[in-house]
Amino acid sequence: MRLATLFPEVDLEGANPVVTGLAIDHRKVAPGTLFGAFVGEKFNGEDFIPAAVAAGAVGVVARPEARVEGAAHIADANPRRAFAIASARFFHRFPATSVAVTGTNGKTSTVEMTRQLWRMAGFHAASIGTLGITTSTDRATTGLTTPDIVTFLSNMSGLAAEGVTHAAFEASSHGLDQHRTEGLPVKAAAFTNLSHDHLDYHGTMEAYLAAKLRLFSEVVADNGTAVVWSDDGASRAVIEAAEARGLRLLTVGAAGETLRLVARAPTQLGQSLVIAAEGQEYRIDLPLIGAYQAANALVAAGLVIATGGRTGQTLADLARLQPVRGRLERAAITRSGAPVYVDYAHTPDAIAAALDALRPHASGRLILVFGAGGDRDQAKRPEMGKVAAAKADLLFITDDNPRGEDPALIRAAIAEGAPGAEVIGDRRTAIAAAIAAAGTDDIVCVAGKGHEQGQIVGRGDEMRVIPFDDVSVAREEAA
Numbered sequence: 001m002r003l004a005t006l007f008p009e010v011d012l013e014g015a016n017p018v019v020t021g022l023a024i025d026h027r028k029v030a031p032g033t034l035f036g037a038f039v040g041e042k043f044n045g046e047d048f049i050p051a052a053v054a055a056g057a058v059g060v061v062a063r064p065e066a067r068v069e070g071a072a073h074i075a076d077a078n079p080r081r082a083f084a085i086a087s088a089r090f091f092h093r094f095p096a097t098s099v100a101v102t103g104t105n106g107k108t109s110t111v112e113m114t115r116q117l118w119r120m121a122g123f124h125a126a127s128i129g130t131l132g133i134t135t136s137t138d139r140a141t142t143g144l145t146t147p148d149i150v151t152f153l154s155n156m157s158g159l160a161a162e163g164v165t166h167a168a169f170e171a172s173s174h175g176l177d178q179h180r181t182e183g184l185p186v187k188a189a190a191f192t193n194l195s196h197d198h199l200d201y202h203g204t205m206e207a208y209l210a211a212k213l214r215l216f217s218e219v220v221a222d223n224g225t226a227v228v229w230s231d232d233g234a235s236r237a238v239i240e241a242a243e244a245r246g247l248r249l250l251t252v253g254a255a256g257e258t259l260r261l262v263a264r265a266p267t268q269l270g271q272s273l274v275i276a277a278e279g280q281e282y283r284i285d286l287p288l289i290g291a292y293q294a295a296n297a298l299v300a301a302g303l304v305i306a307t308g309g310r311t312g313q314t315l316a317d318l319a320r321l322q323p324v325r326g327r328l329e330r331a332a333i334t335r336s337g338a339p340v341y342v343d344y345a346h347t348p349d350a351i352a353a354a355l356d357a358l359r360p361h362a363s364g365r366l367i368l369v370f371g372a373g374g375d376r377d378q379a380k381r382p383e384m385g386k387v388a389a390a391k392a393d394l395l396f397i398t399d400d401n402p403r404g405e406d407p408a409l410i411r412a413a414i415a416e417g418a419p420g421a422e423v424i425g426d427r428r429t430a431i432a433a434a435i436a437a438a439g440t441d442d443i444v445c446v447a448g449k450g451h452e453q454g455q456i457v458g459r460g461d462e463m464r465v466i467p468f469d470d471v472s473v474a475r476e477e478a479a
Ligand SMILES: CC(=O)N[C@H]1[C@@H](OP(=O)(O)OP(=O)(O)OC[C@H]2O[C@@H](n3ccc(=O)[nH]c3=O)[C@H](O)[C@@H]2O)O[C@H](CO)[C@@H](O)[C@@H]1O[C@H](C)C(=O)N[C@@H](C)C(=O)N[C@H](CCC(=O)O)C(=O)O
Pocket: 024, 025, 026, 027, 036, 037, 038, 039, 040, 041, 042, 043, 044, 045, 046, 048, 143, 144, 145, 146, 147, 148, 172, 173, 174, 175, 178, 201
């Protein structure tokens, strides 16, 4: 493809080389590559422009003040956005129906449920997010929730080539802030909730919300739809952004108008829901426990309806949802008969949601094993301790991806909010202790890692991933 095809509105001053590939990392540049040079958190990509050109870059998308010699300089004050648009032109073929989900918690669950519901409706569907790229036959991991723009769009284009017509993806706040998931037409965008996380990156809750609102004010297509969980403190701001943009609006939740959650009652293995929609009441047996899973299921149903699904059929299909990997996954039963659940709660709000989900199922105590990630938001740690202490009966604080930080300091920060907790650094030992403590009527919840397959220790060149899977460890220790 010619450079001018990627930038039809830019005067390239006669230069119109063939572009054979795209890269945002100079180490991935080959002859014919278009290089995106961005100012990042750790590096200034502009410093690598000479190396990229030496490796064969034919064009560089960078700020006007960057110096580019030996290749065309596509100057833009917002080079990440310009590069995203050009990348979408390069890959150009995408699933006809793509939707995005943002929110502090529930993105992975919602995209996965959306994929399942589309599949039940007979479509060739996929999801992209923390669990990787999932289709009905395959799963591949990408490392980040929202991969970089080149990986993201090339994967989307690859899915389209395989015949995928419907794709749901997670738009993390980092990804939105860095324009990592855009360019392709997004028919509908969903919001799940906003609570404390990632303040290390965004600084304030306002800036964090602003990053999420970009999905509605800029990323979703002009005639697109917003699907908004109605019962969150930030729902109003999202609805206002959607209205300001002139999007079609579907609201779901107890205060929702499109799918109104009228009643919810736990059953032994799930919950029964009453939903009011289009003037009718629907009763659904959702085979998943917890208010939070009902919320995600309704947002997913909203996305399916937003993209043409029939309301009655979509709601009926909720009864056939399969559990999402690592989200309140029942991993084992201890010798004394207590169930052990693995959940991905790694924010204060998620810990509350997971414990609230399990409480009605425990006639005895709720026992929680949890930690907090290193090189991530530090302010959330005591808050996680506090909510855990308020909602669980017995706490074990342990390690969860210490990365480049001293794990003892992370544990101590959590313990500030939970002075009564037992602190056991080694995660296996902590899980074993929780299991040993559990009586017949108790429930053990191992939170924070969900589907993850390793403990991330160290940073930079020292970084190692030590294999660790909460589900298998829980099974081994319960046996
Ligand atoms: C804070 C953050 O989001 N960082 C991500 C981001 O970094 P950045 O743009 O600030 O990049 P940088 O490392 O400063 O480098 C600047 C530029 O120079 C380039 N570069 C850099 C070094 C080099 O030798 N050559 C080179 O060309 C880089 O490719 C980049 O374009 O872009 C990089 C390239 O795509 C990512 O690897 C990196 O993810 C880091 C590893 C990370 O840990 N990100 C986490 C926080 C993250 O994004 N998490 C969210 C999940 C949130 C959630 O769901 O709750 C996610 O979407 O996964």
